[in-house]
Amino acid sequence: MFIGAIADDLTGATDLCLMLARGGMRVVQVIGVPDAAFDFAAADALVVALKSRTIPRAEAVDLSLAAARRLIDAGARQLFFKYCSTFDSTDDGNIGPVAEALLGLAGAALTIACPAFPANGRTVYRGHLFVGDQLLSDSSMKDHPLTPMRDANLVRVLQKQTALPVGLVGYGTVEKGAEAIRAAFDKAAGEGLRMLVVDAVTDDQLRTIGKAAAGLKLVTGGSGVAIGLPANFGFEEGKANALPFPAPAGRAAIIAGSCSAATRRQIAAARGAGVPALKIDPQDIADGRMTAEAAARWAVESGHATPLVYSSNDPAEVARAQSALGRKRAGELVEHLLAGVAVRLRAAGFRRFVVAGGETSGAVVNALGPAALAIGPEIDPGVPWTVSLGSEPPLALALKSGNFGTDDFFLKAWELLQ
Known part of the structure; x- marks a missing residue:
């Protein structure tokens, strides 16, 4: 090495x-x-x-x-x-x-x-x-x-x-x-x-x-x-694997926890293109009005190719939730729920996930449990598709830093999968 x-x-x-x-x-x-x-x-x-x-x-x-x-x-x-x-x-x-x-x-x-x-x-x-x-x-x-x-x-x-x-x-x-x-x-x-x-x-x-x-x-x-x-x-710079990515077959979903401006624009673009979206509020989680089971059931029943479950919000709403629940608890509630959604979607046959936000990606991958990831083609600068190693079934995962990606990222990511 x-x-x-x-x-x-x-x-x-x-x-x-x-x-x-x-x-x-x-x-x-x-x-x-x-x-x-x-x-x-x-x-x-x-x-x-x-x-x-x-x-x-x-x-x-x-x-x-x-x-x-x-x-x-x-x-x-x-x-x-x-x-x-x-x-x-x-x-x-x-x-x-x-x-x-x-x-x-x-x-x-x-x-x-x-x-x-x-x-x-x-x-x-x-x-x-x-x-x-x-x-x-x-x-x-x-x-x-x-x-x-x-x-x-x-x-x-x-x-x-x-x-x-x-x-x-x-x-x-x-x-x-x-x-x-x-x-x-x-x-x-x-x-x-x-x-x-x-x-x-x-x-x-x-x-x-x-x-x-x-x-x-x-x-x-x-x-x-x-x-x-x-x-x-002694290595020579060249392109990463640009071949079509042989992703595992199965349904797809978008899970977004980042509150960055870039992710909020990507959500708006996806919704504007007709992607059904379920917004998660930390207070609803705390009060028991929203659960991982309910959010996953919504995604399964949406019938759409790439349903979107998101907690992303503008700074004022984030501050409101943090004031009511505490900064740490508000974040943990959302991360735990979104990770639970991913686990339930996998059980329902979903095999392809785009996840937005570093903390959210960490929570989702920890819940899904792969030991390692193999790197696939680049969607946008700094964001590749990956495939899980050491997990059954294998999963295609695009793990996006909140600030990365063009506005149409959630729409175009799937084009690299076959």
Whole structure:
């Protein structure tokens, strides 16, 4: 194994798998820390999908370290810590604490932090993260129900999360090429810096950063920076599998828990195209007016090719539910119900699922129970189809980060299945 990666949520893991596969690697994604019996032999890169983005900091660190130890024991030459391209976190973590712990485990002097993903409009300039033309703090991420991002200065955000000194490798250095970036790494290490935010606004810059990172024991970032890593191990960049995906036969459904602006637009587009949709309200769950059984029965009886069950809502309604129920409980009620819907739909013959939202995807996959996922064709940048491994029956799963995908994502995803 060349690269061993730990992702802090499921959709981020599939996104990273896709990027490494584009680079020519054989990639396997596992759900949770793999046990001692797991066979790593077929993988050039292995990505461990955790659900650690919003759990307590100590738990996130412990899980991430456990995964990293398994990867190191399996022979991984470089560790990669994957988090969201919008740097989703709070002042307590979990990006900084996990990166700090992994840096210590690897015995490394320095790592980088580069969440840039230009294909999805995430760029870093002068240490500030942009979403499209907006600073992160001006984007819809400022209203995220779990990790509201109200500061675009990543050096400042990361420094709040770690005691290790944080610095910046700016755009001017990145433009000069890999040797200049490596020299900046060496200079920063000599000055006692341990984590470096790295600017990037194009894919070519990410490839250059990847080349410069060849000697690092640990790389952290979004999936974008992984575009340049496979070449360091002799792999050639090419397209991921573009053949029609032989998905398991069976009915299909869309399950959406993300409240991001992108997912809300995708829901509106699907409803506008005639897709029947059932909206889930956390208060209805708490009061017993909505159950997983009822929602699944509605989907089965809808008769539509791709019924949609969703809890996505605008920021004001999310705030109302959180005020009434508490932030944690509101989220857990919805995740538990949507996971229960997926389990019941599988029992009713559904075999194809599009799931929107990192937390929702984690809950659904944990409930369905596959041990690993094989990566299929790309629907939109960062979102592939996958097929479950180690589960009966096999399932086709498209696990979408809430912020990813074009407005017609829920409508076009099925075109890649045969």
